[in-house]
Amino acid sequence: MKGVRAVLLAGGRGERMGRLGAGRSKPLIPFGGTGRLIDFSLGNARDSGLGEVLILAQYEERMLMDDLHLVWNQAPGFRVHLGPYDEAYRSAGTAAVPAELPERTWPAERGTADALLSKERWVFGETTRDILVLHADHVYRFDYRAMLAEHRRSGAALTVSYQRIERRYVHLFGMVEFDDDNRLTRFVEKPAEPTSDLVFAAFCAFDAQTLRRYLALLQGTDWQHDISRDVIPAMLAGGELIRGHEVPGYWEDIGTVDRYHRAHRLLLDHPPSIPLAELPRTLRPEVERAIVGAGPGIRRSLIPGDLVNDGEIRDSVVYPGARVGAGALVRGSILLPDAVVPPGALVTDAIVLEDGTVQQCEPAGALS
Numbered sequence: 001m002k003g004v005r006a007v008l009l010a011g012g013r014g015e016r017m018g019r020l021g022a023g024r025s026k027p028l029i030p031f032g033g034t035g036r037l038i039d040f041s042l043g044n045a046r047d048s049g050l051g052e053v054l055i056l057a058q059y060e061e062r063m064l065m066d067d068l069h070l071v072w073n074q075a076p077g078f079r080v081h082l083g084p085y086d087e088a089y090r091s092a093g094t095a096a097v098p099a100e101l102p103e104r105t106w107p108a109e110r111g112t113a114d115a116l117l118s119k120e121r122w123v124f125g126e127t128t129r130d131i132l133v134l135h136a137d138h139v140y141r142f143d144y145r146a147m148l149a150e151h152r153r154s155g156a157a158l159t160v161s162y163q164r165i166e167r168r169y170v171h172l173f174g175m176v177e178f179d180d181d182n183r184l185t186r187f188v189e190k191p192a193e194p195t196s197d198l199v200f201a202a203f204c205a206f207d208a209q210t211l212r213r214y215l216a217l218l219q220g221t222d223w224q225h226d227i228s229r230d231v232i233p234a235m236l237a238g239g240e241l242i243r244g245h246e247v248p249g250y251w252e253d254i255g256t257v258d259r260y261h262r263a264h265r266l267l268l269d270h271p272p273s274i275p276l277a278e279l280p281r282t283l284r285p286e287v288e289r290a291i292v293g294a295g296p297g298i299r300r301s302l303i304p305g306d307l308v309n310d311g312e313i314r315d316s317v318v319y320p321g322a323r324v325g326a327g328a329l330v331r332g333s334i335l336l337p338d339a340v341v342p343p344g345a346l347v348t349d350a351i352v353l354e355d356g357t358v359q360q361c362e363p364a365g366a367l368s
Helices: 016-019 038-047 061-072 081-093 113-118 145-154 167-172 210-217 225-237 257-266
Strands: 005-009 051-055 079-081 128-134 139-140 159-166 175-177 184-189 198-209 244-246 251-253 287-294 298-304 312-314 329-331 347-348 349-350 359-362
Touching: 005 038, 005 113, 016 061, 016 257, 016 359, 038 051, 038 061, 038 128, 038 139, 051 061, 051 081, 061 079, 061 081, 113 210, 128 145, 128 210, 139 198, 145 159, 145 198, 145 244, 159 175, 159 184, 159 225, 167 198, 184 225, 184 244, 198 225, 210 225, 225 244, 225 329, 251 257, 257 349, 347 349
Parallel strands: 005 051, 005 128, 051 079, 159 244, 298 312, 312 329, 329 347
Antiparallel strands: 128 198, 139 251, 159 198, 175 184, 175 198, 287 298, 349 359
């Protein structure tokens, strides 16, 4: 759709992810046995017909940009734009990364709204009519085209995605309420006492001029520099037309290790949260994967074609390059790329990292 600028917020440290997030940008944490967290939003954007997504990064920025350039900028038709560093990557060519990057001249961003402001030259172009804001740690498959078309037809200043969940979990998210005309009437970030079972699914479409005006109004005030805590409440208080767009199917905000573990287990459910064929395949795409219901040493697990297994694997997700030693039992767990389980080891409800570190999780229980 012409005039849409897609921006992907990818500055997270993953501080609640423990060892899983150490030494890498949270968006690059592997997910699903096939790709990384960030690949879901990028894949959704590409499959929605968007030709480019602007990355707004901060933590481990160089690592993230090098990776995305080599993974996503190799084929025509879709690319990741790297903002102030994009020209350096273009000059290096698709099969290389630049030896040096321009010096960073702007202060560290303190929130998601700051990310838009610090890169506003690349966010707000002359032909940009709408800004589609995405996040890099959400697991879901979605075509944005219907939402964007509805956003334009309605003349809304903002269209927010939402999903209905169990009310006991609403306090973990941004709660939303709408009137009978689908107009947003209330938005509360992580409410102590939820009054609705609807939550903000964290991607949204702004009218570009309206967004820019509210960012300018908030600058210099006592604000938290955040889209959800500042910009959306300010627009709601200002009487702007804000509408909702329901997100069907599976959507997950991967905020903690236990939710990461649970989301992997749901890939093995009946039916799966996301079918294997719909998972982004960016990690060693040449390696085949399959859901194995029952086989020698394997029961109900997602398995790569290069697995070396001399033990037993049950109800688990295994990444390429993993090895399981003789007599070892892996149950309800995740083995990241090249993870090694020693002979005779028992791994239950855990994540085995690339270096062999075991990160324990809350027991997920049997899948129905």
